[in-house]
Structures are given as structure tokens and as C-alpha cells.
Amino acid sequence: MLDNLEKFTKLKRRTAGIINIDPLQRGGILTPEAKDAVLEWADGYSICDFCTGAMDKIQNPPIKSFIHEVLPEFLDVDQVRVVHGAREGKFAAMHALCKRGSCVVADGNAHYTTLLAAELSGLKVERTPVSSEPEYKIDPEGYRVTIERAIDLGDEVDLAVLTYPDGNYGNLADAKKVSQICHDLDVPLMLNGAYSVGRMPISARDLGADVIVGSGHKSMASCGPIGVLGARDEYAEKIFRRSQLVPNKELELLGCTLRGAGLLTMMASFSHVVERTKHWDDEVQKARWFSDRMESLGIILQGVRPHNHDLMFFKSDVLYEISNTAKKGRYFLYRDLKKRNIFGIKPGLTKQFKLSTYLLSREDLQTVADSLEDIIATYTKT
Numbered sequence: 001m002l003d004n005l006e007k008f009t010k011l012k013r014r015t016a017g018i019i020n021i022d023p024l025q026r027g028g029i030l031t032p033e034a035k036d037a038v039l040e041w042a043d044g045y046s047i048c049d050f051c052t053g054a055m056d057k058i059q060n061p062p063i064k065s066f067i068h069e070v071l072p073e074f075l076d077v078d079q080v081r082v083v084h085g086a087r088e089g090k091f092a093a094m095h096a097l098c099k100r101g102s103c104v105v106a107d108g109n110a111h112y113t114t115l116l117a118a119e120l121s122g123l124k125v126e127r128t129p130v131s132s133e134p135e136y137k138i139d140p141e142g143y144r145v146t147i148e149r150a151i152d153l154g155d156e157v158d159l160a161v162l163t164y165p166d167g168n169y170g171n172l173a174d175a176k177k178v179s180q181i182c183h184d185l186d187v188p189l190m191l192n193g194a195y196s197v198g199r200m201p202i203s204a205r206d207l208g209a210d211v212i213v214g215s216g217h218k219s220m221a222s223c224g225p226i227g228v229l230g231a232r233d234e235y236a237e238k239i240f241r242r243s244q245l246v247p248n249k250e251l252e253l254l255g256c257t258l259r260g261a262g263l264l265t266m267m268a269s270f271s272h273v274v275e276r277t278k279h280w281d282d283e284v285q286k287a288r289w290f291s292d293r294m295e296s297l298g299i300i301l302q303g304v305r306p307h308n309h310d311l312m313f314f315k316s317d318v319l320y321e322i323s324n325t326a327k328k329g330r331y332f333l334y335r336d337l338k339k340r341n342i343f344g345i346k347p348g349l350t351k352q353f354k355l356s357t358y359l360l361s362r363e364d365l366q367t368v369a370d371s372l373e374d375i376i377a378t379y380t381k382t
């Protein structure tokens with residue numbers, strides 16, 4: 001194999017001219033400035049030329065002010081560090097704040113990475129109830145019930161986690177109520193903002209979040225893997241504690257996290273990211289307009305209504321029925337959308353799927369809706 005590595009040297013990815021509605025992709029698209037930063041800072045430890053021992057204190061490039069001034073103001077939280085992703089942030093917080101064998105209470109719609117972070121930290125996970133379809137709603141009172149039950153059963157609950165919004169339905173639970181309930185019971189709350197930080201205005205302080213994580217490659221126009229981890233001073237002290245063996249290094253972060261171009265792309269995109277969060281209402285309006293159009297085709301929005309996020313989950317009996325008779329079966333939808341340069345619904349899905357309208361023009365979304373209408377008409381014509 002080692003004498004046949006040519007195929008790894010010319011890797012291409014098609015992006016020009018396509019409409020991508022994959023929720024994973026919409027918020028991670030780089031700005032032109034960030035693309036320049038990739039080239040400029042791509043060499044290995046590029047950012048470390050002027051390091052004096054701690055990555056977050058580097059002044060040239062201006063990482064120190066980005067991490068210690070810009071990000072805390074943006075998240076409205078005492079302290080922030082950059083990490084490799086939302087999951088790494090959750091793991092660091094759980095690992096630092098929770099006693100081994102204790103319990104984390106997460107919403108019933110929690111992302112799988114919350115479960116992995118807890119498992120790797122040696123923690124149990126209890127999940128709050130989720131309402132039945134089509135809403136899949138998280139009731140804040142579920143936190144009281146679930147935390148109290150865990151305590152009754154003899155568990156210590158050291159942290160609660162709320163996915164805000166969840167990564168399936170795009171439901172935004174009442175985070176303020178959740179934090180009040182958790183604080184009543186003396187449990188700190190971590191907000192998983194993988195789909196919110198960098199898309200919509202978020203204030204950890206207002207929501208009552210003690211810890212907050214975001215995902216750079218999902219929602220902050222950054223070249224990943226990269227994420228942010230913020231915490232109130234009380235918890236930041238524990239999460240960002242120094243090593244005893246190497247006293248100028250933060251132990252939980254293994255000294256330094258991002259050591260190259262990824263961080264510079266987040267910095268280069270940041271003025272755009274700050275600006276776009278100010279236009280969140282337009283994004284919500286656009287998502288609602290698009291889902292109305294979908295519903296007129298019999299493709300039905302799931303989740304809480306009115307919907308408040310660009311991430312949407314649809315169920316569609318009409319596309320499923322077509323898949324039962326279409327050539328190539330359930331792959332017809334992927335194929336027919338691809339012909340029209342539309343990507344992002346996973347190959348083989350017809351009955352239910354997620355998509356995102358984030359930062360797509362109404363024109364492009366019109367094209368998506370017209371295409372679906374056209375596809376349905378082709379197969380249902382008698």
C-alpha cells in the first residue's frame with residue numbers, strides 16, 4: 001500500500017453550484033477571510049511562534065484577547081477556552097466537575113456525545129422524559145423529577161445537561177426554567193449549544209447556564225475540529241485548574257488544545273459570526289416559511305410549534321410511498337435531488353429526514369421546494 005499513495009494526494013470535494021441542506025454543514029461554512037487563514041496558518045504548530053508557555057496567552061496572533069475578552073463577551077460567561085469540539089468541552093466539564101460514579105441528568109433528546117462524555121468520565125446518565133410525537137418536547141419539570149428520583153435511589157447528581165436546541169428536532173426547551181429547577185436542587189447546569197452558539201444570540205448568564213459548550217465546525221464558520229467551552233468562575237476554577245507537575249499548563253486541556261489553523265479560522269470568521277447572530281429572527285422566519293411550503297406538499301414538520309430554529313425534522317408519507325415502487329427504491333429521492341444539484345438529505349431516507357435552511361437564500365430554498373414538488377408530481381402522475 002505504501003507505494004500507492006497517489007490517490008491520497010488529489011482529493012476533491014464538490015461544493016460549487018450545489019445547494020446543501022445538510023444541518024451539519026450549514027453553519028460551518030467558512031468566510032473568505034477564514035479560507036485565507038487556512039492557507040496562511042496551515043503549517044503544523046503555526047500559531048506557536050510567539051508562545052510563552054500557554055496557548056491562550058499568545059498575543060501574536062491575538063489569541064489572548066480573542067479567548068479572554070471576545071469569547072466571554074460573546075457567550076456572556078466568565079471564562080472561555082477553545083477546545084476541539086462540543087463533545088470535548090462536555091467531556092472536560094464532566095471529567096472535572098463530577099465525582100466518578102456519580103450521575104449526570106440530561107434531557108431525553110440529548111446528543112449521543114453527551115452520553116459518551118459521561119461514560120468516559122465514569123458517570124451514570126439519567127434522562128428526562130420527552131413528550132410523544134410530533135412534538136418531542138422537553139418539559140423543564142422533567143429535570144426536577146429525574147434529579148429527585150436519582151437522589152432518592154442513592155445517586156449523587158453532580159451535573160445536569162440541556163441540549164439547546166436538540167440535534168434532531170431543533171427544539172429549544174425553556175432553558176431558564178431548567179436552570180432554576182437545577183439550581184433549586186443545587187445541581188449546576190451545562191448547556192450544549194452545538195446548534196445555537198454562533199447561530200443565535202446566546203447569553204449563558206441570562207439562561208442560567210453554569211457551563212456552556214459550542215461547536216466551531218457546526219455553528220461558528222470554523223474549520224474544525226474546534227469548539228468553545230465557557231464556565232462561570234466557580235466552575236471555571238475547577239475545569240481550568242493548573243497541573244501540579246507542570247504548573248503553567250491547564251491540566252484538563254492537556255496544556256494546549258488548538259495548535260494551528262482551526263483557531264485562526266474561528267477568529268477570522270468571528271466578525272461575520274457576531275453579525276449573523278443579529279439576524280437570527282430572519283433565519284427563523286425563513287425556516288417557518290420553508291416548512292409551510294413543505295407541509296403543502298405533505299411533508300410534515302415535527303417538533304414544537306411555532307418552530308424556532310433552522311434545524312427541522314420532517315416526516316413524509318408521500319415520499320415513503322413513492323419509494324415503495326420507484327426504481328432504485330428508497331434511493332430515488334437522493335438521486336432525483338442530486339440531479340437538481342441539491343444535497344444534504346442522506347441517501348436512502350424518505351420517510352423522515354432532517355434539513356436546515358440556515359443562511360440559504362429564499363431563492364435557493366424555493367428551488368428546493370419546487371424540486372420536491374416536481375419530484376412528487378413525476379411519480380404520482382396518473
Ligand SMILES: *Cc1c(COP(=O)(O)O)cnc(C)c1O
Nearest residue numbers: 085086087111113167194215227
Ligand atoms: C453536532 C452536535 C454535537 C457534536 O459537536 P462536535 O463539536 O462535533 O463535538 C453535540 N451536540 C449536538 C446537539 C450536536 O448536534
